[in-house]
Structures are given as C-alpha cells and as structure tokens.
Amino acid sequence: MNAPVKTIALIAHDGKKPEMVSFVLRNKIKLEGLKLYATGTTGGHIAKEGFEVTKLLSGPKGGDAQIAALVATGEVDAVFFFRDPLDSHPHEPDVQMLLRVCDVHNVALATNPLTAQLIIDGIQYQEDEHDA
Numbered sequence: 001m002n003a004p005v006k007t008i009a010l011i012a013h014d015g016k017k018p019e020m021v022s023f024v025l026r027n028k029i030k031l032e033g034l035k036l037y038a039t040g041t042t043g044g045h046i047a048k049e050g051f052e053v054t055k056l057l058s059g060p061k062g063g064d065a066q067i068a069a070l071v072a073t074g075e076v077d078a079v080f081f082f083r084d085p086l087d088s089h090p091h092e093p094d095v096q097m098l099l100r101v102c103d104v105h106n107v108a109l110a111t112n113p114l115t116a117q118l119i120i121d122g123i124q125y126q127e128d129e130h131d132a
Helices: 014-026 040-048 063-072 092-104 113-131
Strands: 007-012 035-038 078-082 108-110
Touching: 007 014, 007 040, 007 063, 014 040, 014 078, 014 113, 035 040, 063 092, 078 092, 078 113, 092 108, 108 113
Parallel strands: 007 035, 007 078, 078 108
Antiparallel strands: none
C-alpha cells in the first residue's frame, strides 16, 4: 500500500522569493512527488521553474489565511514560509495567525531554508523507509 502524498505549502516574502526559488530548484527531485500549494506570487515564481503548484491568493490578499485554513483542516503536512524579519509587512496579523495554527495543529513549519531542508530530508527519509 502506498503512503499518502505529502503536501507542502510554500510562502516567501518579496525579499525571500529568490531564496525560495533556489530552494525548490535544489530539491526538485524530492518535491516532484509532493503536492504543492503556494501563495499567489510565490507560486507564480515556482511555476515558472516547471513545478506543478496550486496557487492561492497573494499573502497580503488572504493567501496566508487560506494556507492557515488548509493547515487547520489537516490538508497540509508542512509549511515552508521564508520570512523577511528585517522588513515590515502590513499583513503581519495573518502571518502570526498562520504560525499559531501550525503550532496548534502540530504541523512542521520552516521559516528559513536550513529548517526547510531538514524537513524535506525527513519527509524523503520517511518515504524511503515506507518503501523498503
């Protein structure tokens, strides 16, 4: 029996979008078998690189809240949110709500590339163990 497909939500503040694109390109093989959601603009950048991604609204227009809803309903296994801590963001309450929902529902959350790498490597390890 096959393991259920893992789902990852991808979000990046404007200053971190290049890091997100670099991350997904470095992990292309690991991400190919996963379902990807992304906020609108981030998803657009990722889709341009050939990834199949479900694009939601942009973060400031409700995309962060949409991803939080997916987390709350158990539809997302991990959130990779590359935040820019050195810039202010008008939708910060939505960002905080998303972080809280991840904690409440015990969903893996990475706010930087190193942590995201550890999570994606862990997902890959679990899949390899399941297939063995």
